[in-house]
Amino acid sequence: MLPLNATITQITDESPAVRTFFFDPRFEDMEPGQFVMVWIRGVDEIPMGLSRNNSITVQKVGEATSKLFELKEGDSFGLRGPFGKGFTLPVKGEKILVIAGGVGAAPLSPYAEAAFAAGAEVHTILGARSAGDLLFEGRFEALGKVYVSTDDGSKGVKGFVTDVLKSLDMAAYDRISVCGPEIMMSSVFRLLEERKSLEKAEFSLHRYFKCGIGVCGACCIDHSGLRVCKDGPVFSGVQLIGSELGKYSRDASGRRVKI
Amino acid sequence: MYTLTGLKLKNPTILAAGVLGTTGASLCRVAREGGAGAVVTKSIGPTPKTGHHNPSMVRLDCGFLNAMGLPNPSYPSFLQELEFAKNNSPAPVVASIFGGNPSEFAEVAQGLLPAKPDAFELNVSCPHAEGYGAAIGSNPCLVEAVTAAVKDVVNVPVWVKLTPNVADITCIGNAAEAGGADAVVAINTLKGMAIDIESGYPVLGNRSGGLSGKAVKPVAVKCVYDLYTALEIPVIGVGGVSSWEDAVEMMMAGATAVQVGSAVYDRVDIFSEIGAGIEAFLERKGYSNINKIIGLAHEMV
Numbered sequence: 226m227l228p229l230n231a232t233i234t235q236i237t238d239e240s241p242a243v244r245t246f247f248f249d250p251r252f253e254d255m256e257p258g259q260f261v262m263v264w265i266r267g268v269d270e271i272p273m274g275l276s277r278n279n280s281i282t283v284q285k286v287g288e289a290t291s292k293l294f295e296l297k298e299g300d301s302f303g304l305r306g307p308f309g310k311g312f313t314l315p316v317k318g319e320k321i322l323v324i325a326g327g328v329g330a331a332p333l334s335p336y337a338e339a340a341f342a343a344g345a346e347v348h349t350i351l352g353a354r355s356a357g358d359l360l361f362e363g364r365f366e367a368l369g370k371v372y373v374s375t376d377d378g379s380k381g382v383k384g385f386v387t388d389v390l391k392s393l394d395m396a397a398y399d400r401i402s403v404c405g406p407e408i409m410m411s412s413v414f415r416l417l418e419e420r421k422s423l424e425k426a427e428f429s430l431h432r433y434f435k436c437g438i439g440v441c442g443a444c445c446i447d448h449s450g451l452r453v454c455k456d457g458p459v460f461s462g463v464q465l466i467g468s469e470l471g472k473y474s475r476d477a478s479g480r481r482v483k484i
Numbered sequence: 485m486y487t488l489t490g491l492k493l494k495n496p497t498i499l500a501a502g503v504l505g506t507t508g509a510s511l512c513r514v515a516r517e518g519g520a521g522a523v524v525t526k527s528i529g530p531t532p533k534t535g536h537h538n539p540s541m542v543r544l545d546c547g548f549l550n551a552m553g554l555p556n557p558s559y560p561s562f563l564q565e566l567e568f569a570k571n572n573s574p575a576p577v578v579a580s581i582f583g584g585n586p587s588e589f590a591e592v593a594q595g596l597l598p599a600k601p602d603a604f605e606l607n608v609s610c611p612h613a614e615g616y617g618a619a620i621g622s623n624p625c626l627v628e629a630v631t632a633a634v635k636d637v638v639n640v641p642v643w644v645k646l647t648p649n650v651a652d653i654t655c656i657g658n659a660a661e662a663g664g665a666d667a668v669v670a671i672n673t674l675k676g677m678a679i680d681i682e683s684g685y686p687v688l689g690n691r692s693g694g695l696s697g698k699a700v701k702p703v704a705v706k707c708v709y710d711l712y713t714a715l716e717i718p719v720i721g722v723g724g725v726s727s728w729e730d731a732v733e734m735m736m737a738g739a740t741a742v743q744v745g746s747a748v749y750d751r752v753d754i755f756s757e758i759g760a761g762i763e764a765f766l767e768r769k770g771y772s773n774i775n776k777i778i779g780l781a782h783e784m785v
Contacts, residue, residue, distance in 0.1 A: 230682035270538035436541035442504035450513030477534035
């Protein structure tokens with residue numbers, strides 16, 4: 226499919242460097258955890274997790290996102306997707322733990338809401354650098370218990386999401402869903418591995434994407450060769466045992482770069 | 485077992501260059517789970533290239549348009565990927581290489597030799613990388629010189645992948661054969677373009693690129709048909725093959741084996757499916773072996 230023309234209907238500042246862009250049309254059939262390829266015309270096309278079925282939540286990090294931040298309500302960008310495999314939804318009565326770090330809360334927020342709507346009990350560990358960077362705290366609080374951690378201690382536990390996770394009884398949860406910076410995810414991965422909880426965990430990975438549709442192979446991970454854009458971006462903990470997670474990724478040329 | 489330029493293939497389907505070939509693990513997955521008879525790597529060059537800006541590939545109703553821009557980590561960085569593939573792939577691994585002139589091709593080929601690729605495929609056909617690919621592949625003298633330069637420094641088979649974006653593909657095929665090629669691979673993508681009518685912007689980051697998939701199959705069949713007549717060496721057919729019927733058609737045009745690229749979009753295990761489909765077809769039609777159908781269309785007059 227060629228990119229759809231998406232018109233920006235509303236822009237919300239979440240923090241100084243994070244902004245949510247609401248757009249029309251809406252993806253009624255999206256699976257929480259899926260992503261779209263966002264085409265900023267004349268600049269680049271970048272993958273973004275959907276933070277609702279009609280919004281992306283973007284951290285300003287480079288050329289493409291900077292150009293995106295220059296757009297106003299009524300402007301448009303191209304959209305392809307939703308693509309990839311999302312998080313597995315729980316069934317009624319299950320208890321789930323959502324672990325979100327930084328903008329990792331973006332794809333997890335619609336998941337937590339869909340899980341709640343399915344009748345699951347939803348607990349969240351929400352981590353960020355400081356209190357002002359906590360993303361979607363209100364959306365998670367509306368669903369159930371939220372544990373907060375900040376690197377600088379400005380809110381909640383001073384430290385990382387793993388400091389909160391260590392204090393929780395992982396056996397009490399049926400599913401654990403994780404998204405955030407790779408260093409954070411690999412720390413969570415190791416902790417869950419130690420506590421023998423990997424089989425109920427899912428992680429959303431980010432890698433450099435070119436085609437975004439599973440053909441070119443630029444985003445394949447070691448040593449399974451699974452494609453992050455099509456077989457993921459959400460993988461089960463078991464799929465990631467012995468993988469490159471937390472060790473290295475590949476840049477646009479395919480060179481390995483240490484995490 | 486099928487034999488192609490001395491390589492042993494469990495079926496006549498091969499992963500095309502530029503598809504799922506950036507990492508050793510990905511190549512192994514296509515050989516193992518996908519069931520490919522052989523796999524070809526992403527095209528590797530002398531220096532690292534990040535490629536064109538995205539969008540680099542879009543799906544159309546009739547196929548796919550892409551302009552990757554030869555992204556590759558350069559041969560020194562790719563050695564570890566090729567070694568992993570060679571050590572773990574159940575099928576032969578072919579290294580696709582490119583350069584801007586004969587000596588760069590030879591340098592890249594020599595640089596990858598320590599990983600012991602089973603063959604080399606020379607990319608003289610990428611339609612959207614200035615100074616590389618089709619810039620060389622549309623000039624018969626350069627194609628012959630590049631082929632000869634690589635043949636001089638390696639002792640494994642050398643395949644040459646041809647562009648259809650020329651007046652007469654058999655001239656280029658002849659040049660590859662004269663340079664010592666062990667096989668030609670036809671075809672690379674056709675030049676193509678798509679424009680976003682909401683904004684007027686060309687969709688691809690590189691503005692234009694190459695068309696693959698269903699739309700190009702009749703073009704590929706004709707190129708293979710003509711090359712089969714013009715050349716002594718085997719022709720490997722590629723372009724829009726997404727089913728065993730497509731593969732059989734390509735073989736009847738003259739292909740000894742087929743490559744599959746864009747069709748991995750549908751499923752990675754398409755190779756075993758095509759392989760099994762060809763076997764079942766041969767049995768149903770009473771052909772004693774695959775050679776009975778290779779070039780069959782040429783005899784039907």
